[in-house]
Amino acid sequence: MEKVATGGADGADSTLVVRVELVDSEPAIWRQFELRGSMALSQVHQVLQAAFGWDDAHLHRFTADDPFAPLRPVAGEIPEFVQWLPGQECEEPGERPEEDCTLDQLxxxxxxAVFYEYDFGDSWLHRLELMSRRPANAGTAPARLIDGARRGPLEDSGGFPGYEEIMDALADPSHPDYAEHSAWVAEITGSDEPFDPAFLDIPAVNLALADRL
Structure with missing residues (x-):
């Protein structure tokens, strides 16, 4: 597992308090982190995968602006849209290796605010907002979850419309799709325990972060 870089060219580093929210989630699904500013975006990707319960089974990208907002002309021309991807996936002029860009730089x-999209089919769009910055202390964890609400949606659940349909069925044993969706959720989660979309285990996330980084 790649290790986190701990400083810039001048040896300085910052701890960033970053709020991450799944765009269009209702009720809001969000996390608040303390993150090293010197973390490469490839490492931020690992943090977000662990914190939202994703399986790193799909493509992802980082963007400095909302990737679905219309581009506004600058001096009469549409600016180049830039996105950061894993280096081996960069093929187009506007694509940059995520390994070469830090969170601070993004x-x-x-x-x-910047954006992270995971799974271009379900399109789980995360908005990352910088809340505050302070000098980093030596020896502190490069990434720590400090707050949040609700677990992340399940992989391959069809975006929010599909996920909400599944949750509606699970909440009503008389629902015609209750048995089918219950079996699917048990297969995806590997557990027969009742699925609680409001549950978030912050200590477990921080253990996972320590293991990944």
């Missing part, structure tokens, strides 16, 4: 390009 926030410097954005305007207070």
């Amino acid at each position: 926030f410097a390009v954005g305007s207070g």
Whole structure:
């Protein structure tokens, strides 16, 4: 597992408090982290996978702006859309290796908030907002979850419409799809325990982060 870089060229590093929310989630599904600003985006990807319960089974990208917002012309021309992907997937002019960009650098390009999209089919879009910054203390964890609400949606559940349909069925044993969706959720989670979409185990997430980083 790759280790986190711990400083810039001048040896300085920052701890960033970052709030991450799944766009269009209702009720809101969010996390608040303390993250090293020097973390490569490839490492931030690992953090988000662990914190939202994803399985790293699909493509992902980082962008400095909302990837679905219309591009506004600058001096009469549409600006190049830039996105950061795993290096081996970069093929187009606007694609940059995520391994070569830090979280600090991405926030410097954005305007207070940046974006991470996971699974281009279900399109789980995460909005990352920089809340505060302070000098990093030596020996502190490179990534720590400090707050949040609700577990992440299940893999391959069909985006929010599909996930909400599954949750509606699980909440009503008389629902015609209750048995089918219950069996599918048990297979995906590997557990026959009742699925609680409101549950978030912060200590377990931090153990997973320590293992990944």
